[in-house]
Amino acid sequence: MQKRDFLKILVPATAVGALLSNRVFGKILIHNSKNQNTQKTNKKSMKIVVLTGSPRKNGNSAYLAEQFIKGAEESGHNVFRFDAAFQKVEGCTACNHCGMDGDCVLKDDFETVRPHIVAADIVVFVSPMYYFGLSAQIKTVIDRFYAINEQIKGKRKKTAFLMTYANATKEDAQPMLLHYRTMANYLGWEDAGTVIASGVWTAGAIRNTNYGEKAYQLGKNI
Numbered sequence: 001m002q003k004r005d006f007l008k009i010l011v012p013a014t015a016v017g018a019l020l021s022n023r024v025f026g027k028i029l030i031h032n033s034k035n036q037n038t039q040k041t042n043k044k045s046m047k048i049v050v051l052t053g054s055p056r057k058n059g060n061s062a063y064l065a066e067q068f069i070k071g072a073e074e075s076g077h078n079v080f081r082f083d084a085a086f087q088k089v090e091g092c093t094a095c096n097h098c099g100m101d102g103d104c105v106l107k108d109d110f111e112t113v114r115p116h117i118v119a120a121d122i123v124v125f126v127s128p129m130y131y132f133g134l135s136a137q138i139k140t141v142i143d144r145f146y147a148i149n150e151q152i153k154g155k156r157k158k159t160a161f162l163m164t165y166a167n168a169t170k171e172d173a174q175p176m177l178l179h180y181r182t183m184a185n186y187l188g189w190e191d192a193g194t195v196i197a198s199g200v201w202t203a204g205a206i207r208n209t210n211y212g213e214k215a216y217q218l219g220k221n222i
């Protein structure tokens with residue numbers, strides 16, 4: 001791939017509103033209709049990678065990931081979970097040794113998840129909000145997609161996004177959502193749904209909300 005292709009994904013200003021308003025990518029949760037249950041029985045088992053980004057083992061996004069995985073496994077899917085904060089993954093050095101499609105000079109735990117991402121039917125991103133963006137831990141893993149860009153871009157995959165944050169202001173979630181949707185658009189992956197959990201600050205606060213149920217239903221019906 002030419003480097004200029006990588007840059008071509010800049011979203012025109014007019015498309016940003018559509019991205020944010022779910023008209024292009026978003027699918028509103030959730031999925032309890034009889035029709036969907038009927039459809040589900042015909043679904044094949046899918047390979048799902050869940051990438052998490054929080055260093056809090058019993059935190060709010062970890063709970064969303066657990067609930068999503070519970071639903072997905074109950075529906076017969078295979079889940080590979082990669083907790084970025086507990087793995088050793090270095091930042092891309094932009095050496096371009098990989099040429100966006102090859103070996104990476106960094107030999108670390110990304111090697112573990114790499115083949116799973118390439119083979120996945122669905123890649124799920126789970127992150128707390130850190131200063132209005134993804135956590136550094138999950139972003140570091142995403143940047144390493146560079147070495148497999150050609151193997152994952154334009155391939156038939158779905159993606160989903162689960163996020164948590166302390167504030168209750170809806171607008172605060174927009175930068176992360178736009179990032180997720182722009183990335184999904186660039187990679188050509190179909191958005192399968194989002195769970196945006198606001199107002200959860202302390203670890204475990206999410207257990208007193210219905211966001212866990214939303215994540216479970218998303219996994220169950222994906």
Ligand SMILES: Cc1cc2nc3c(=O)[nH]c(=O)nc-3n(C[C@H](O)[C@H](O)[C@H](O)COP(=O)(O)O)c2cc1C
Nearest residue numbers: 054059060061128129130131132165166167200201
């Ligand atoms: C470094 C750091 C930055 C944060 N930045 C924000 C922020 O910009 N907006 C917000 O509402 N909450 C912010 N928070 C709060 C977390 O998003 C919130 O506690 C979230 O539920 C943490 O998820 P976790 O339990 O999965 O780690 C921040 C927390 C930390 C530790």
